Amino acid sequence: xGMLADRLRAFSTNRWLVxxxxxxxxxxxxxxxxxxxxxxxxxxALGYNQRHVAALGIAxxxxxxxxxxxxxxxxxxxxxxxxxxxxxxxFLGYGWLWLIVTKQAPPLPLSMMCVLIFVGTNGETxxxxxxxxxxxxxxxxxxxxxxxxxxxxxxLSSAILTQLFAVMHTPDHATLIFMVAVxxxxxxxxxxxxxxxxxxxxxxxxxxxxxxxxxxxxxxxxASYLVGVMLVQDFLEVSDNVAISLTVFLFILLILPxxxxxxxxxxxxxEYPSPYExxxxxxxxxxxxxxxxxxxxxPELILSEMEDEKPxxxxxxxxxxxxxxxxxxxxxxxxxxxxGGVRVRKGPxxxxxxxxxxxxxxxxxxxxxxxxxxxxxxxxxVIDNLGQMSQAAGFKDGHNFVSLxxxxxxxGRVGGGYFSENIVRYQH
Numbered sequence: 178x179g180m181l182a183d184r185l186r187a188f189s190t191n192r193w194l195v196x197x198x199x200x201x202x203x204x205x206x207x208x209x210x211x212x213x214x215x216x217x218x219x220x221x222a223l224g225y226n227q228r229h230v231a232a233l234g235i236a237x238x239x240x241x242x243x244x245x246x247x248x249x250x251x252x253x254x255x256x257x258x259x260x261x262x263x264x265x266x267x268f269l270g271y272g273w274l275w276l277i278v279t280k281q282a283p284p285l286p287l288s289m290m291c292v293l294i295f296v297g298t299n300g301e302t303x304x305x306x307x308x309x310x311x312x313x314x315x316x317x318x319x320x321x322x323x324x325x326x327x328x329x330x331x332x333l334s335s336a337i338l339t340q341l342f343a344v345m346h347t348p349d350h351a352t353l354i355f356m357v358a359v360x361x362x363x364x365x366x367x368x369x370x371x372x373x374x375x376x377x378x379x380x381x382x383x384x385x386x387x388x389x390x391x392x393x394x395x396x397x398x399x400a401s402y403l404v405g406v407m408l409v410q411d412f413l414e415v416s417d418n419v420a421i422s423l424t425v426f427l428f429i430l431l432i433l434p435x436x437x438x439x440x441x442x443x444x445x446x447x448e449y450p451s452p453y454e455x456x457x458x459x460x461x462x463x464x465x466x467x468x469x470x471x472x473x474x475x476p477e478l479i480l481s482e483m484e485d486e487k488p489x490x491x492x493x494x495x496x497x498x499x500x501x502x503x504x505x506x507x508x509x510x511x512x513x514x515x516x517g518g519v520r521v522r523k524g525p526x527x528x529x530x531x532x533x534x535x536x537x538x539x540x541x542x543x544x545x546x547x548x549x550x551x552x553x554x555x556x557x558x559v560i561d562n563l564g565q566m567s568q569a570a571g572f573k574d575g576h577n578f579v580s581l582x583x584x585x586x587x588x589g590r591v592g593g594g595y596f597s598e599n600i601v602r603y604q605h
Contacts, residue, residue, distance in 0.1 A: 187442050192315040192377030193388060194438040196323070198368045199308040200392075202260075203327050204431060205361045206304035207334035208267065208297070209241035210586070213563040214339055214579045215357070218350045220565070222278045227565075229287055234561040236291035240270075240298030247302040248533075256307050260369035263303025264362040270297020271358035278351045297358070304365060305331060307372060315377025322389050325594010329396065332586035334361075336403050337427070339580045343410060344424045346417065388437050396591050399430050400584050407580055 188194060216230050225233075251259055270293045276282035277290075285293070308327050316323045338360065342353045382388075406423050409415065415423075536542040559566075560582060567578045 184443055188438060190375045191438040191442055192375050192380050193441060194435075195315055195372055195375055195377070196312050197434045197438065198371040199312050199327055200330050200434060201431065202304055202361075202364055202368050202372065203308055203330035204334050204337055205364045206301050206308075207331035207583075208271070208301055208357050208361055209237055210332060210560060210583055211335040211338060211353075211357060211579065212237050212561050213565075213582075214335065215354055216561065217565055218278065218354065219274075222351065223284065223290075225287075230562075230565070232287060232291055233294050234558075236294040237298045237561070238557055240295035241301055243299065244302035244306060247299075247306040250303075251306050251310050256311055256373045257369040259303050259307040260365045260372065263300040263307070264365040264369075266296050266300030266303070267365075268300075268358055268362040270294065270300065271354060272297075275351060275354040275358055278354055279349075300361070301331075304361065311372055311374055314374045315380075317378050318381070319385070319389065321594045321597045322393075323594070325591050325597070326392060326396065329587045329590035329594070332583055332590055333399070333403075334583070336407075336580040336583040336587075337431075340403065340406065340424060340427060344417075344420050346420075382441070384441070388441075391437060392434055393591065393595065395430060395434055396587070399427075400588050402427065402430060403580070403584050 212234060216234065219225060219233065220227075220230050223229075247259065247263075250262070254262075273282065274290070274293050274297065277284055277293075305328075309324060312323050312327060313320050338353070338356055341360075342356060345352060406427070409423075410420065531539070560579070563578050563582060572578070
């Protein structure tokens with residue numbers, strides 16, 4: 178019984194469990210990409226023209242992209258509080274919008290409708306920030322795949338939600354807005370005590386590469402399956418039972434990554450040190466570094482200089498030998514810094530955590546900002562108006578085109594994270 182309790186405790190703090198939960202949250206959190214499917218509903222129900230819809234689209238884009246408050250609060254609030262704030266914003270904004278569209282609440286001026294869209298979509302920034310910050314802390318050496326997969330699932334959420342809407346076979350298109358208001362909020366509340374930092378840097382395993390490849394395989398299967406399902410439902414008249422079966426299999430694919438933390442916790446022998454071993458290692462490091470009057474520089478040495486000096490083949494060693502090598506290297510670096518033989522970096526390097534003020538003085542930050550400013554606007558414009566464009570071309574179900582764009586968005590982000598990580602590692 179005691180061993181089972183230990184296993185369950187280890188499962189609850191497994192970094193792969195947190196990562197899979199973040200994937201589930203992101204698969205419902207990309208509500209901004211669904212605007213192209215709900216804009217025709219708003220236009221018809223509220224009597225808006227294209228100018229009004231464009232104003233709502235701008236408010237949606239601002240809510241989706243302006244995350245200063247979420248980023249600032251992430252350093253002060255726990256992860257569960259961030260997710261709760263995002264859930265409340267999402268439910269308030271889109272829930273009120275649904276009441277207006279279904280005539281259960283009085284209509285508001287266009288300016289207030291823009292505020293509702295902004296508040297509802299801005300809840301997504303809390304979901305994204307919490308998922309990304311938490312998982313990057315848990316996977317500090319796999320930031321590219323982590324960000325690519327999580328952002329990819331955010332892009333896939335519109336395809337998932339529209340598939341759920343298609344299964345309902347309801348003539349009331351406002352139901353899609355209700356799903357946007359309720360779905361992400363319920364998922365965020367259900368997972369808000371699972372998604373959190375769990376000291377993932379101490380859970381490095383030799384099987385991590387295989388685990389990421391398994392998730393990449395699931396991503397490719399998901400994209401292929403969704404494309405196939407949409408084509409089948411578009412060209413063929415499928416029965417309700419078949420449609421439900423297709424949706425159930427979709428959720429099986431989404432749930433399948435939970436096999437990684439289950440297998441790692443209950444089937445395989447743990448490779449990372451136990452708390453007792455970590456305590457002994459920490460005491461040894463403190464004792465050896467105690468002779469140096471530069472002890473306060475030790476964390477920077479461990480995070481930065483050690484990456485320059487660490488042997489390339491250290492990750493292929495056994496866990497005990499790897500820990501011994503790292504401990505020896507840390508001790509040598511601390512002693513070298515005390516003698517002035519190592520120049521300690523005072524600021525973060527590329528790949529390490531920056532504060533906002535540290536980032537603002539970097540050319541990389543402004544290059545990324547300028548590229549997003551010039552490059553992302555055209556894509557968002559097309560996504561926001563894709564539903565109306567497809568209806569103008571004579572297609573009845575414009576949300577199918579939104580879903581297809583969502584899938585290509587998903588594949589592009591996942592592939593970008595995979596290739597960027599490989600390129601960076603190759604250069605180093």
